[in-house]
Amino acid sequence: MSRILVVEDEAIIRQSVRRLLQRHHYEVTDLDSIDAAREYDLSAFDLVITDLRLPGGQGTDLIELAGTTPVLIMTSYASLRSAVDAMKMGAVEYIAKPFDHGELVEAVKSILEKAQLPPESNASDLPVSNATDIAKHNGIIGSCDTMQVLFRKISKVAPTDATVMIHGESGTGKELVAKALHQQSRRATAQLISVNCAAIPETLLESELFGHEKGAFTGAATQRQGLVEAANGGTLFLDEIGELPLEAQARLLRVLQESEIRRVGAVQSIKVDVRLIAATHRNLKEMAACGEFREDLYYRLNVVELTLPPLRDRGDDVTELASFMLTRACEKMGQSPMRFDSGAVLAIKQYQWPGNVRELENAVERAVILAEDRYVSAELLGIDLSPDRYISSAMRENLIENNNNPAIIERTEHGDQGDLSLDDYFVHFVLENEAKMTETDLARKLGISRKSLWERRQRLGIPRKKK
Ligand SMILES: Nc1ncnc2c1ncn2[C@@H]1O[C@H](COP(=O)(O)OP(=O)(O)OP(=O)(O)O)[C@@H](O)[C@H]1O
Numbered sequence: 001m002s003r004i005l006v007v008e009d010e011a012i013i014r015q016s017v018r019r020l021l022q023r024h025h026y027e028v029t030d031l032d033s034i035d036a037a038r039e040y041d042l043s044a045f046d047l048v049i050t051d052l053r054l055p056g057g058q059g060t061d062l063i064e065l066a067g068t069t070p071v072l073i074m075t076s077y078a079s080l081r082s083a084v085d086a087m088k089m090g091a092v093e094y095i096a097k098p099f100d101h102g103e104l105v106e107a108v109k110s111i112l113e114k115a116q117l118p119p120e121s122n123a124s125d126l127p128v129s130n131a132t133d134i135a136k137h138n139g140i141i142g143s144c145d146t147m148q149v150l151f152r153k154i155s156k157v158a159p160t161d162a163t164v165m166i167h168g169e170s171g172t173g174k175e176l177v178a179k180a181l182h183q184q185s186r187r188a189t190a191q192l193i194s195v196n197c198a199a200i201p202e203t204l205l206e207s208e209l210f211g212h213e214k215g216a217f218t219g220a221a222t223q224r225q226g227l228v229e230a231a232n233g234g235t236l237f238l239d240e241i242g243e244l245p246l247e248a249q250a251r252l253l254r255v256l257q258e259s260e261i262r263r264v265g266a267v268q269s270i271k272v273d274v275r276l277i278a279a280t281h282r283n284l285k286e287m288a289a290c291g292e293f294r295e296d297l298y299y300r301l302n303v304v305e306l307t308l309p310p311l312r313d314r315g316d317d318v319t320e321l322a323s324f325m326l327t328r329a330c331e332k333m334g335q336s337p338m339r340f341d342s343g344a345v346l347a348i349k350q351y352q353w354p355g356n357v358r359e360l361e362n363a364v365e366r367a368v369i370l371a372e373d374r375y376v377s378a379e380l381l382g383i384d385l386s387p388d389r390y391i392s393s394a395m396r397e398n399l400i401e402n403n404n405n406p407a408i409i410e411r412t413e414h415g416d417q418g419d420l421s422l423d424d425y426f427v428h429f430v431l432e433n434e435a436k437m438t439e440t441d442l443a444r445k446l447g448i449s450r451k452s453l454w455e456r457r458q459r460l461g462i463p464r465k466k467k
Helices: 011-023 034-038 061-066 077-088 101-115 131-136 145-157 174-183 202-210 246-258 284-289 295-301 317-332 342-350 356-370 393-402 406-413 422-433 439-446 450-460
Strands: 003-007 027-031 047-051 071-076 093-097 164-167 192-196 235-239 275-280 304-307
Touching: 003 011, 003 034, 011 027, 011 101, 034 061, 047 061, 047 101, 061 071, 071 101, 093 101, 145 174, 145 304, 164 174, 174 192, 174 235, 174 275, 202 246, 246 275, 246 295, 284 295, 317 342, 317 356, 422 439, 422 450, 439 450
Parallel strands: 003 027, 003 047, 047 071, 071 093, 164 275, 164 304, 192 235, 235 275
Antiparallel strands: none
């Protein structure tokens, strides 16, 4: 229960304030003069509420005596000027008399809330993003050296028409970099078309990208323009380019070499003016060496390489991003500003963020939705610093079926999932079965969707091998 000292010489006001605060479950001491207040250790209270004019001195005299305890000054309209002066002297708030009860209770609540913020959670302790810098870098936040070097490279390469290859783990901001390159180029007023090659089924990818003629294949009832053509005059961003089938790679090479495309089923080529930006988390050079990726395309794509660092290697950027995302999430959801508590700040710094900035962004948004007060804890963020994770029932069944380790089976059968790492099991299961199972079967056995399977493969660095 918070302890409040009320110093007011007018008995009626003093008693009514005391009763009001007591009704709201505060522990109240009330005094009628500065001298009486001097007898107390004011720093032992959580809040001092004092009239401005008092026998024996000014309410502001108590500010110094109160130390770190906040002081709320009550004053009449006639002396608002002195209230402003009181604020300058360190009072945290003033309230003009006559005030209604609700107003006073609200002021008290808000001051006590602010005062109770743990020091680590104070937003001012977290690195704050500078709005001008963010705008300058097209919404990309990053103060660490690697990001600063990257920003310089982006501004150099963006105005050229050079093909750019962006490397980086999933969720590190590759698409954001592609947007920055487009926005800082002469093509900024034209379209930026982004395509995730891994999200489109292999059989459809070629016609999606390059279009098709009527009757080119079963189901091609009409002629259709592809995405490369739609990006004419602008930029085409091909994410996960390592997933592009070999036939589509050949067509793409033509775009780069001849600036032309041929729709599936067409005889004639069409001229296009497209700047290509590609991204991957895979090692295309290795893929080229084992024939999974065209070597000539690899060299054509790699005119300029940009690499995004994983979030765990970006030092204090993680807290800067976290506080930016917290502010943005609160605004988006129409909530009043929130803060991370000290445990959350620690967890944010320690956690490895395998899903990088995307994972952080999702965690913060979820926490803002679930929060019941103005504080975001590590628990709300869902940060579990222990390696143990829960496993889905489908995976558990599968584990019993497939794993020969009796210790693991034993724990699983007894519902003790604590010692199992979902990620470890996932990697183990995928590596052991991928050669003999299709992606659809793997996903079904694991009890997850094909899309989740693909996303987890990216996150854990075990991309699908081309068969
Ligand atoms: N440096 C950053 N500053 C601000 N937001 C960022 C930053 N990096 C990433 N984000 C945000 O994180 C999310 C994921 O970023 P993005 O889609 O660009 O990653 P990606 O590397 O392309 O991921 P994937 O490889 O999975 O497609 C987006 O919402 C993006 O706005």
